[in-house]
Amino acid sequence: MSALLELKNLTVRRGQKTLFRNFNLSLKNGEKVIIAGPNGVGKTTLAETILGFNPFEGEIFFKGRPIKGEKDFKFLRTKVGYIFQNPDDQLFMPTVWEELAFGPQNLGFPQEEIEKRINRVLELLNIKHLKDRTTFNLSFGEKRLVSIGCVLTMEPEILLLDEPSNGLDLKNWKRVRDFLQTTEKAVILITHDKELIQSLRWKVVYLTNLSLENLIEQQTNTGLR
Numbered sequence: 001m002s003a004l005l006e007l008k009n010l011t012v013r014r015g016q017k018t019l020f021r022n023f024n025l026s027l028k029n030g031e032k033v034i035i036a037g038p039n040g041v042g043k044t045t046l047a048e049t050i051l052g053f054n055p056f057e058g059e060i061f062f063k064g065r066p067i068k069g070e071k072d073f074k075f076l077r078t079k080v081g082y083i084f085q086n087p088d089d090q091l092f093m094p095t096v097w098e099e100l101a102f103g104p105q106n107l108g109f110p111q112e113e114i115e116k117r118i119n120r121v122l123e124l125l126n127i128k129h130l131k132d133r134t135t136f137n138l139s140f141g142e143k144r145l146v147s148i149g150c151v152l153t154m155e156p157e158i159l160l161l162d163e164p165s166n167g168l169d170l171k172n173w174k175r176v177r178d179f180l181q182t183t184e185k186a187v188i189l190i191t192h193d194k195e196l197i198q199s200l201r202w203k204v205v206y207l208t209n210l211s212l213e214n215l216i217e218q219q220t221n222t223g224l225r
């Protein structure tokens with residue numbers, strides 16, 4: 001069976017600079033991968049590229065189907081649930097309940113199904129106590145959990161989380177860790193949280209711009225060659 005998601009020789013540039021070159025990743029159903037790497041290396045850019053928000057070279061496949069044009073990426077965005085690095089960029093509804101309902105409502109599910117999904121997600125993330133809260137009053141950690149929740153209610157096949165444990169208090173850090181530890185979905189987790197990496201024991205892929213080609217390019221640009 002073909003992989004759920006496959007990235008082949010993905011290269012992304014920003015202006016003159018090559019962020020990463022020939023990045024490969026293959027993710028099977030239920031498989032988990034951590035993408036680590038220093039600040040500024042291009043982890044968020046990689047996530048945005050998977051969702052079709054950046055020009056790139058290389059190939060992206062979902063279940064063997066090539067993802068190329070805007071129509072393909074629109075389809076891919078229904079399969080890959082993206083949890084933004086900053087939860088404030090994700091949340092915009094007045095209450096937690098409405099926030100969690102927004103996605104499935106938009107997908108046209110009946111009210112009964114929406115309520116079932118919300119209750120399941122509240123349980124899964126251990127945040128039942130937040131369901132009637134006003135979104136903008138939540139703490140950063142609570143917002144993080146709700147932002148994971150509003151992606152989960154759309155039931156994507158892959159979760160793509162960008163540094164979800166950053167800046168969390170211990171209680172909410174544990175909620176995020178426990179969720180990641182128990183989810184059966186395929187997950188791409190961008191993080192450099194050492195404790196989280198140690199605790200999950202998932203495969204780690206490093207994103208680096210220290211390729212030989214990049215070093216030569218940098219030397220050429222700085223006149224060293």
Ligand SMILES: Nc1ncnc2c1ncn2[C@@H]1O[C@H](COP(=O)(O)OP(=O)(O)O)[C@@H](O)[C@H]1O
Pocket residue numbers: 014019037038039040041042043044045046
């Ligand atoms: N919208 C943008 N326009 C131009 N450069 C950007 C933009 N966003 C990020 N960058 C640059 O691209 C590089 C990679 O950024 P990013 O993907 O956010 O890295 P990471 O998530 O690994 O910290 C950085 O050098 C950053 O300054």
Ligand SMILES: [Mg+2]
Pocket residue numbers: 043044045085162
């Ligand atoms: Mg980032």
